Amino acid sequence: MRVLVQQEPFDFGSEVEAFATGAGGAGAVVTFTGVVREADSGAMAVMEIEHYPGMTEKALEKIASEAITRWDLTDALVIHRHGRLVPGDQIMMVATAARHRVAAFEAAEYLMDYLKSRAPFWKKEILQNGAEDWVAAKSADEDALRRW
Amino acid sequence: MRVLVQQEPFDFGSEVEAFATGAGGAGAVVTFTGVVREADSGAMAVMEIEHYPGMTEKALEKIASEAITRWDLTDALVIHRHGRLVPGDQIMMVATAARHRVAAFEAAEYLMDYLKSRAPFWKKEILQNGAEDWVAAKSADEDALRRW
Amino acid sequence: MDVLYFAWVRERIGLPKETVETSAVTVAELIEELKAREERYAAAFADLSALRVALDQELAEFDAPLEGVREVAFFPPMTGG
């Protein structure tokens, strides 16, 4: 299990390749990566991500450990960035490895659902005209937790 | 959309990186890769994959097109190998890109479920003692189609 | 009409492909003709629930008509992915 909270970009291709190669005995590897999109409200210049140093790492480790236990994963990886990002930047990734595909898919979705609503990150959109907006939590994200 | 049926290995890391970079406007990229595991029955030397040239490509293209339409994907990729593989080899991968994570996850699972039961591939396990066994289809894989 | 066999169907019958002259109207009739030929065909087609058929590279049912079909393929349930 590896959990990284960092300002720097990560190399999705190398991370995924190393994860798949290292996940001994796994028949199935699922990855997710989130990319900064343009704001729905208009032309976004910057996405600023604030986090709670210390609590963030603990929360992600707890979520990843729970997923590993529940789906008997051979490995799990979470990387989440903070700081200033621009549209097109990769903001985070998760990867899960398991013997069978259903477990790998479910665990990756669980990681994403919990990470979205239980890990202390906050996104602020800074538009090209200088306007700033904290991204509001979606009730759909909170609802997504209920299925687990 | 890209569908490849090939004997050669593919480079999972580069494919995933190129896919994520090229999937314009997508906020979410999901990938799956299947790795040849040891046989449940014992020490497997080789996994041989037979396919139906012509029908395979058509079937995969149909499944990928349906996923793109149904989940409004910005892109989809399917690579499936045939021929002789050994444990640890990557046998296939799919990737999906969408604006939101739920669509990307669902489409990837749909691709996998359909590919497993509707694309003409057959796996044969060749054990170290020379015994050969065609892998039997699982009713769970057929059942998985019903949710879509 | 070309008839193709894959996986253990191919192994049991002993060839991957043959050309068959038939007046069978449906897939099921074609199977009866093949079974009547030789023991290895009868063995391959003994349990239809363990078989799938494709007509011109599209999955089909055993009662599907053969009219206009150029390529018939028999194989076990697929196990890709």
Added chain:
Amino acid sequence: MDVLYFAWVRERIGLPKETVETSAVTVAELIEELKAREERYAAAFADLSALRVALDQELAEFDAPLEGVREVAFFPPMTGG
């Protein structure tokens, strides 16, 4: 006790962290004390349904006791991922 603020709570109150001397027994009591201080606190804590609290870096409820807690953090619902 250290009190931390994040995202718009931090912006509204105007600082990321402060040390607070309090005899509040629960989080809710601490919030009442803070609201009574100044308008900016009252504004930040006006709608508790829009807030979350963590005690020593674990999510908690507003009626949770503060005994033994060294670090309290207030922030809006998280929006990572």
